[in-house]
Amino acid sequence: MTLMRKLRTSATNDLNNYLRMDDMCFNELLSMVKPFISKKNTKMRKSITAEERLIVTLRYLATGRSLEGLKFSAVISPQALGRIIPDTCQCIYKALKKKYLKFPGTVEEWQKIARDYNSRWNFPNCGGAIDGKHIKIVKPVNSGSYYFNYKEYFSTVLMAIVDANYEFIYVNVGCNERISDGGVIETTKFSDKFLEKALKLPSNETTINKMNFFL
Structure with missing residues (x-):
């Protein structure tokens, strides 16, 4: 070129x-x-x-x-x-x-992320930051207003979790914008694993001041 x-x-x-x-x-x-x-x-x-x-x-x-x-x-x-x-x-x-897109699979890997958050941002017991973004799309055929958002255009939602170094550890895309943030999370495999207690998050016995480990 x-x-x-x-x-x-x-x-x-x-x-x-x-x-x-x-x-x-x-x-x-x-x-x-x-x-x-x-x-x-x-x-x-x-x-x-x-x-x-x-x-x-x-x-x-x-x-x-x-x-x-x-x-x-x-x-x-x-x-x-x-x-x-x-x-x-x-x-x-x-x-x-x-x-480059590795989801934590052990207690030790979650603790490593938490140490980075604490040392870099003075934010203890944090396993990740979660946020979403509207991705503008062409309206899918026969979808009606399913993907029409409050900003008055058609979009799908990209939801991601990043560690303390802004590196992605989880990405989900495809949910329609008419669902709330909590609703978006509920459609993900991340939510399924959380409800099944399969994420292998650190217990309070191993966290700073024995407080909840969170995202």
């Missing part, structure tokens, strides 16, 4: 603004997902490279632009982008989930 080459050689912060990551981070991510997104050339045409696939996906995620708008900078048809972006997102998740 000519644009990408120009951004990489620019002395300004253009690459970071374009992809929301620097060159080193991009190269590391590319090396991890390349085995999953590389396609073979055919006799009819050359395939879209792994680098191009990752660039258009990151640009789409960074801006939320329509595929029609994205085609001009990507020089890829909206039809192809409609296949490339979902496929690349799946491959990014596949490549990163074990290392």
Whole structure:
């Protein structure tokens, strides 16, 4: 991509603004997902490279632009982008989930998060911060007003839990906005595990001042 080459050689912060990551981070991510997104050339045409696939996906995620708008900078048809972006997102998740999106599975892992919250934010016995965000969507077929929110547009809810270093430990997306925050949590596997007492949270006997461990 000519644009990408120009951004990489620019002395300004253009690459970071374009992809929301620097060159080193991009190269590391590319090396991890390349085995999953590389396609073979055919006799009819050359395939879209792994680098191009990752660039258009990151640009789409960074801006939320329509595929029609994205085609001009990507020089890829909206039809192809409609296949490339979902496929690349799946491959990014596949490549990163074990290392970068790991839900605590032991008491010790929860305690590590709590120690980070206490040392960094002076906030004891905390296992994570939970919040949600409206993600604007095109109204699904035959959904009526199911996804129509109080801000008067159609959206789905992304709910996430992060540790003291702003790193995601759990993400859920897909719930409609007409449900309350508490209702969103109740639809998640996180809630199911909590109600089943299967989260392996620290007991009060092991917390600071023997107070409740919480998120």
